[in-house]
Amino acid sequence: MFRKIPAPVLEVVKRLKDEGHQAYLVGGCVRDMLRGLEPEDWDVATSAVPEVVQELFPRVIPTGVQFGTVTVLLAGEGIEVTTFRRDGVYRDGRRPSTVTFGTDVEADLLRRDFTINALAYDPLEDRLLDPTGGIADLKAGLVRAVGNPAVRFQEDALRLLRAIRFAGQIGGEIEPATWTALCRLSSRLKLIAPERIRQEMDKILLQEPVRPSLDRLAASGLLEIIFPALYEETRHPLMVSLKTCALVAPVLHRRLAGLLSGVADPVSQLLSLRYPKDLSRRVGHLVACLARLPREGTDLVAARGYLARLGRENLPDLLQLAEALAGAGGFDPGAHPAIKSFLESLNQAAKEDYPLSPDQLALDGRDLMAQLGLAPGPLVGKLRRLLWEEVLQD
Numbered sequence: 001m002f003r004k005i006p007a008p009v010l011e012v013v014k015r016l017k018d019e020g021h022q023a024y025l026v027g028g029c030v031r032d033m034l035r036g037l038e039p040e041d042w043d044v045a046t047s048a049v050p051e052v053v054q055e056l057f058p059r060v061i062p063t064g065v066q067f068g069t070v071t072v073l074l075a076g077e078g079i080e081v082t083t084f085r086r087d088g089v090y091r092d093g094r095r096p097s098t099v100t101f102g103t104d105v106e107a108d109l110l111r112r113d114f115t116i117n118a119l120a121y122d123p124l125e126d127r128l129l130d131p132t133g134g135i136a137d138l139k140a141g142l143v144r145a146v147g148n149p150a151v152r153f154q155e156d157a158l159r160l161l162r163a164i165r166f167a168g169q170i171g172g173e174i175e176p177a178t179w180t181a182l183c184r185l186s187s188r189l190k191l192i193a194p195e196r197i198r199q200e201m202d203k204i205l206l207q208e209p210v211r212p213s214l215d216r217l218a219a220s221g222l223l224e225i226i227f228p229a230l231y232e233e234t235r236h237p238l239m240v241s242l243k244t245c246a247l248v249a250p251v252l253h254r255r256l257a258g259l260l261s262g263v264a265d266p267v268s269q270l271l272s273l274r275y276p277k278d279l280s281r282r283v284g285h286l287v288a289c290l291a292r293l294p295r296e297g298t299d300l301v302a303a304r305g306y307l308a309r310l311g312r313e314n315l316p317d318l319l320q321l322a323e324a325l326a327g328a329g330g331f332d333p334g335a336h337p338a339i340k341s342f343l344e345s346l347n348q349a350a351k352e353d354y355p356l357s358p359d360q361l362a363l364d365g366r367d368l369m370a371q372l373g374l375a376p377g378p379l380v381g382k383l384r385r386l387l388w389e390e391v392l393q394d
Helices: 007-018 028-034 050-056 105-110 134-140 149-155 159-169 176-184 186-191 194-205 211-220 222-226 238-247 252-259 266-272 277-291 300-310 312-327 333-351 365-372 378-392
Strands: 023-026 043-046 060-064 069-074 077-083 085-087 099-101 120-122 127-129
Touching: 007 023, 007 043, 007 050, 007 069, 007 077, 023 028, 023 105, 028 120, 028 134, 050 060, 050 069, 050 077, 060 077, 085 105, 105 120, 105 127, 149 159, 149 176, 159 176, 159 186, 159 194, 159 211, 159 222, 176 186, 176 211, 186 222, 194 211, 194 252, 211 222, 211 238, 238 252, 238 312, 252 266, 252 277, 252 312, 266 277, 277 300, 277 312, 300 312, 300 333, 300 378, 312 333, 365 378
Parallel strands: 043 077
Antiparallel strands: 023 043, 023 120, 060 069, 069 077, 085 099, 120 127
16 A cells, blocks of 8 residues: 555655655555555655755745745655654644654654544655554544544644544544544634635535535534524525535535525625635525526526526536435425426526527627617617517517
């Protein structure tokens, strides 16, 4: 399972060791290799201080020198290299007030969040270090805090979300004492910057299956902190939102739209977490269109008008969201036949070569002004819209 370590990663470890320093692969990449997966990121821990690492390699980015981290660029790989360290007191629930560099790899592992991440591997000597029983926990499918879980969560409250993400990632459970501390300290997530919360939520929402992680977010109280609108006046119960989210494909805007499908103003919720405006508006548009699905019989003309507001490019998203919401029990049973018939009409309308806005008419504003002797102004746009509505109605 350790045969596919990229050559540049091995070269970084070798060069550090050749210069008399300790060097290990650590954390998530070791965990992933033990699970037979190909790691996305490669992290190296070393006894060499950042200044020494920068001297050993020609291309180095000082990504977090104050915390001992630099990124070595070698043969197309970006490899994070961090000096062994001990953390001082965490005064703000986010970061240590001081960092002390050291030469003890085991002390470095003991400061980490969970046992399944407190692993180090020397690929040149084929030596695996596991001072906290992380391998046994990984085999058992357990996410367990290193040491006292309350202390770990008080140090950095983002670990509350990371515990849930890792449990979903390994398809396991959170160890009981760790779970109890997580629930008791869930309110500390408010100390964390929205950007950091969003990054963790994105990783959670793209998991497959996502439902176990969503249930843990709800049961722990974290979900109410992240998306308070889910607990306010909504179109349907929270469980419907969770199930809808889990039933759509692991595509971020679909998962967000499914989760917020009952919320009146999803855009504000997303912007408060610093989601990009384009993504927030896309999700808000899908949720609004989902809410506007007619509950009574309609015709093809109505489907054309709806498709014009929706946008042909958004139809695949809407169809999957509507199917998921129906499967989650989000529609009144009596409305199902009408909604199903309308979605079929939408598919038919999407196959037609109809203009979905006045701008797509063959007759443009210049033609109207020339034929009717009109000056530029709002009347031209009003006429074009009237003509477009006539076209939609054949």
